[in-house]
Amino acid sequence: MNGSSAADSSDPSVWISVDAMGGEGGATAIIGGMAMSAAKNPEIGFILHGDENVFGPLLQKKPELSARTRLKAVTKVISMDEKPARALRQGKGTSMWNALESVEQGEATVAVSCGNTGALMALSMLRLRRAPGVDRPAIAVLWPSRNPSGYNVVLDVGADIRADASDLLKFAIMGATYARHGLELKRPRVGLLNVGTEEHKGRSELHDAARMIEEASVTGDFEYIGFVEGSDISSAGVDLVVTDGFAGNIALKTAEGTASLVRELLGNAFNHSPFSKLGALFALTSLRRLQKRIDPRRVNGGVFLGLNGTVIKSHGSADATGVSAAIKLAFKLAKNGFSDRVAARLASDIATGHSGPEEKEPPEANRA
Amino acid sequence: MNGSSAADSSDPSVWISVDAMGGEGGATAIIGGMAMSAAKNPEIGFILHGDENVFGPLLQKKPELSARTRLKAVTKVISMDEKPARALRQGKGTSMWNALESVEQGEATVAVSCGNTGALMALSMLRLRRAPGVDRPAIAVLWPSRNPSGYNVVLDVGADIRADASDLLKFAIMGATYARHGLELKRPRVGLLNVGTEEHKGRSELHDAARMIEEASVTGDFEYIGFVEGSDISSAGVDLVVTDGFAGNIALKTAEGTASLVRELLGNAFNHSPFSKLGALFALTSLRRLQKRIDPRRVNGGVFLGLNGTVIKSHGSADATGVSAAIKLAFKLAKNGFSDRVAARLASDIATGHSGPEEKEPPEANRA
Known part of the structure; x- marks a missing residue:
């Protein structure tokens, strides 16, 4: 004690x-x-x-x-x-x-x-x-997906309701480091959340962020795959989904609400008749495996990056x-040693100048 | 022909x-x-x-x-x-x-x-x-929910990626008319999508919109219940969820992606062993009822308002x-006669001045 x-x-x-x-x-x-x-x-x-x-x-x-x-x-x-x-x-x-x-x-x-x-x-x-180099920290979560590991990384899910292009770039760099260590992926595929996958879709800061993330991917040990939509967050075509904290928080809670509604309706379906109850009994092990897979308690833990x-x-x-x-x-x-590795990645990004001229000046206190 | x-x-x-x-x-x-x-x-x-x-x-x-x-x-x-x-x-x-x-x-x-x-x-x-009075049309959808009708209304899900406080007010008025006719509700409960239900959460335009929608609810035949989160979209505590087209589109596609992942995992669970296959057979009718309830094809149709x-x-x-x-x-x-009813509601809102001083001046062509 x-x-x-x-x-x-x-x-x-x-x-x-x-x-x-x-x-x-x-x-x-x-x-x-x-x-x-x-x-x-x-x-x-x-x-x-x-x-x-x-x-x-x-x-x-x-x-x-x-x-x-x-x-x-x-x-x-x-x-x-x-x-x-x-x-x-x-x-x-x-x-x-x-x-x-x-x-x-x-x-x-x-x-x-x-x-x-x-x-x-x-x-x-x-x-x-x-x-150093970070204006806005972000919260990253593991999101159930069709990938072999069973999860994708999504950030920011609600540290801050704002994010400009330079913040989104940092989220990509920090999130890629998290995906490398949390999901053991050598070269995570990074997507930027938008209302469509076409290049002309979405707000101008997303277009700026797309360009900056693509540039940084060359030396960043990640692959930029372009814009992704809400339906792609759980896909096997991406490992890390980058977004601002407003959209990310709404996506996360919407997914939780949807999964919870489906679980409830599934429970009702199995309780409906003696036959369906018998069915649930036969399928019990498989249903428990499913429950475990989509149980939000098992992926509990947003990481502050x-x-x-x-x-x-x-x-x-x-x-x-x-x-x-x-x-x-x-x-x-x-x-x-995750925290040190994120810092090293950010430092390397600043050194190679990928944050570019569009980066805001971080407060003095943060440079010290 | x-x-x-x-x-x-x-x-x-x-x-x-x-x-x-x-x-x-x-x-x-x-x-x-x-x-x-x-x-x-x-x-x-x-x-x-x-x-x-x-x-x-x-x-x-x-x-x-x-x-x-x-x-x-x-x-x-x-x-x-x-x-x-x-x-x-x-x-x-x-x-x-x-x-x-x-x-x-x-x-x-x-x-x-x-x-x-x-x-x-x-x-x-x-x-x-x-x-008349509308700057930005919106797309409204029916969203599977725990309400007796089985659905809530959500708008905008992607007509426009922007919406200011005055646009969100119009979405509430138009959406409430849709909920009255589409879901046959006398006095729909309207929530504003945000990253938390507390009054201080979210961007300033959401605070302005909250005030304007609450004022308009007095004569608008709807009840304003405050901020709601992503997990509330499918709840029985709200009938209509108002948001901008960026967040709404991401929420909609995230929900579709989540439901589709759960369906796939459920299918895998039932195919896993002879026992689980037998279980599925016993529960077939109930599972078909569930499938019908969450089948996105059955609520196909975004309405332009x-x-x-x-x-x-x-x-x-x-x-x-x-x-x-x-x-x-x-x-x-x-x-x-839905279209005429929406127009009448908007006209009544303009007449009672709820759009208030914060309303942008619509283009001249639109006044004509």
């Missing part, structure tokens, strides 16, 4: 900082998810930022998990409906703030939070700062399975 | 003008869909704009359909990848142009086309002109079932 006991009983190689207070799933979901991950992976250690009175007793019941968890007591919490601006002013000393500080100070490699997305991004930018450090946003209503999926992703990225 | 023979054998009360040349499904899909609708509904008459050498022989094989179809020979066609600007310059005398002209001249009440969406909207605006006349865009790759669904919708709207 503290650093020394963790060192005594095991030797975690990757420390993950967990904001245990922000989500809707409560302490049970957090501790349950941590315990699931700990049981599967002996390399993970946790720095847990949560209420001692709640998490202390829960950890005592799980000695294995307790042995590699350092509980850092905190009582202040940022609520799910807190505005980002207020979180910035009053966030100091909250579980979210402290979870990010653990990454900033090098105690942990990755932070995981189920809290308020806007506040988490605002505090992440404040504590970890944007990586473009910061000096890795932050993972788990779904606010994640249960233990969802929290465990976010921790698994955090471990994978930490193990790969 | 011409006007006199139609009058001889039956007396259609609603004439639908069909552009038979633009789609990818070919003549078989068009004639097949017309025949399906004709068999079900004796009130429909068709004005068919297509190649005489192709459609003449096809009609001869279907005497019932032929008896209430006037074939108007045309050979020029606008291709699926034609740019709207070029379609405007060179569209005269094409099947699409002539199909719209039939509505303009009062020979038909509604036009149906499977052709190029951008060209169809451009030519519709040229031939039918925008309704904001023109002096009704135009329905059927999916480019629609088969006979899809074409027939578009014709059914065309009939329903024509029968209701």
